[in-house]
Every structure is written in structure tokens, then in C-alpha cells.
Amino acid sequence: xxxxxxxxxxxxxxxxxxxxxxxxxxxxxxxxxxxxxxxxxxxxxxxxxxxxxxxxxxxxxxxxxxxxxxxxxxxxxxxxxxxxxxxxxxxxxxxxxxxxxxxxxxxxxxxxxxxxxxxxxxxxxxxxxxxxxxxxxxxxxxxxxxxxxxxxxxxxxxxxxxxxxxxxxxxxxxxxxxxxxxxxxxxxxxxxxxxxxxxxxxxxxxxxxxxxxxxxxxxxxxxxxxxxxxxxxxxxxxxxxxxxxxxxxxxxxxxxxxxxxxxxxxxxxxxxxxx
DNA sequence: AAACTGGCCTGGACGC
DNA sequence: TGCGTCCAGGCCAGTT
Numbered sequence: 001x002x003x004x005x006x007x008x009x010x011x012x013x014x015x016x017x018x019x020x021x022x023x024x025x026x027x028x029x030x031x032x033x034x035x036x037x038x039x040x041x042x043x044x045x046x047x048x049x050x051x052x053x054x055x056x057x058x059x060x061x062x063x064x065x066x067x068x069x070x071x072x073x074x075x076x077x078x079x080x081x082x083x084x085x086x087x088x089x090x091x092x093x094x095x096x097x098x099x100x101x102x103x104x105x106x107x108x109x110x111x112x113x114x115x116x117x118x119x120x121x122x123x124x125x126x127x128x129x130x131x132x133x134x135x136x137x138x139x140x141x142x143x144x145x146x147x148x149x150x151x152x153x154x155x156x157x158x159x160x161x162x163x164x165x166x167x168x169x170x171x172x173x174x175x176x177x178x179x180x181x182x183x184x185x186x187x188x189x190x191x192x193x194x195x196x197x198x199x200x201x202x203x204x205x206x207x208x209x210x211x212x213x214x215x216x217x218x219x220x221x222x223x224x225x226x227x228x229x230x231x232x233x234x235x236x237x238x239x240x241x242x243x244x245x246x247x248x249x250x251x252x253x254x255x256x257x258x259x260x261x262x263x264x265x266x267x268x269x270x271x272x273x274x275x
Numbered sequence: 276a277a278a279c280t281g282g283c284c285t286g287g288a289c290g291c
Numbered sequence: 292t293g294c295g296t297c298c299a300g301g302c303c304a305g306t307t
Contacts, residue, residue, distance in 0.1 A: 059301075076300085077301050078286095153277080154277085155278055263300085
């Protein structure tokens, strides 16, 4: 479940290791992970290229090559980039190997095979990358912008915040934490939010994402960064995965409910459904 | 246009 | 012990 802070941490750990490296060979163990182009073209376009930059947009990782192509990966649930010495044993879930000319390797693994990789010369061809909503930590994501985004919406808050076309980068963990901090029940609809609640939510989203990055991400199940290091934000979580445990604010037991087929953790006292 | 539903995928937890 | 069932939750396609 890498979300914005985890993906940012992966990019940060990848960057100093792979920029200026030359790709000498590419081995694809599980073809399913390569969304486009077809396998032969994928390899041909990669071999001989030098990596010039590594960036993040939403939960997408964008690796720039000197032939002006982009290697774009979305880790989805269990994806993992690992930067290793060539000699290191290949893991059970390592599915794409990028071998560099200096005998180091970048590996892309994925326990659940949800991970998708694209090699494109136009970012619009990489999944929904160019349809994403604003970056919540950017300057452009102002309170005024957030108010304008919310104004036409009437869906429930948890699915809305998970919608990457609405805001980029949030997943289940950081949505639940944001809604708790702002005192908003995950089933509330967007049209019932007061101006004060929208203001709190805007701040809370930025707060939890910044905290997540500071802690190098949340490691609940599988997540580690590109050098294999786990994050520590799981120790700071207020509601996520704390069903039946006491709320740190009021002592009430945290509950779990289903919203849009997904779990949502909340404090029934701090996040009432009825006004 | 926005909202919602089901499907993809597999390891691990649980019940019998 | 082992089998079946459910859950985790990223996104996407299809439908309303």
C-alpha cells in the first residue's frame, strides 16, 4: 500500500543510486508487470540508456532516460523497487531486473503482481498519470483550491479522498488519519462539510503526508524503501488498523466500517456521523 | 460529470 | 492436516 509518503521515500532512496547509471540489460521474469510497450520493444528502448532523473507524481514513479523516454511504475499494493549488488540472490517476487554497467542492479518486485510499468515518450500514455488531481503538498494546493474542488462534490468522504483524480497520492491510511484529525466521519458526504471542516481537512491532509515523509513512510505489511529500510509512521497512527483500541483523544474504542467496499477506521466520538 | 460496483491478484488468517 | 473462504486495497472498466 505505498501511498504518497512511501512513494516519495522510494524516489528519494532511488535517486542518488540510479541517476547517471547506464542500463546494460533488462530481464523480465513476469511479463504481466509490463503494461506497454510489448516486451521486445520495452527491452530495446531501455538497453543502452542512461538514467537522468527520478520523480514522483501521485503514486507514480517516473524514471527519466536520456532518449527522452520515461520508465513509469505504479507499485499498487505490494510493489517494491530494490537497489542491490548484482550478485545478490534474486527474490521470489523480483519480476523485472534492470542491470547496470557497473554490476549494480535495480529490481522491481511485486508479491501480488498488481504493479504496472510503462515505457512511454508521452506521460499521457502511462495509465492515469496525466489525469491526476493536484499534489497535496504543492504550493498550488491552497485552501481556496480545495474549497473549489469540494464544492461540486456530493460523494462520501472516504471514497472521494481516495479518488486520485480528485487529489493525488492519498490511500487508505492517510485518508483515515486526515479524517480523524479533522473530526469528519468517513461516511459523511462532501456537501455536508462546513467551511471550518474543509479548512481543518485541508490542513490535516498536508500534516499527515508531511509527517509520513518525515518518518520515511508507514510499514504495516510489506513496504520498504529502495534500500530495504522500513518506515516508522505506523507507530504514530491515530486510527488506521486500531479497531477496538482506545482513541488517544477520548478513550472511545476505534471502530471499523465499510465504505465503498473498503475499510475505514474512525473514532465514533471524535468523528460523529450526525451533527 | 460524478458516483458506484466488480474484477484483478495472492499470502495469510481463520473456521471446521 | 488441509481445505475452503475471506480479507487486504491500489486502480480501472463498465454502468447508472
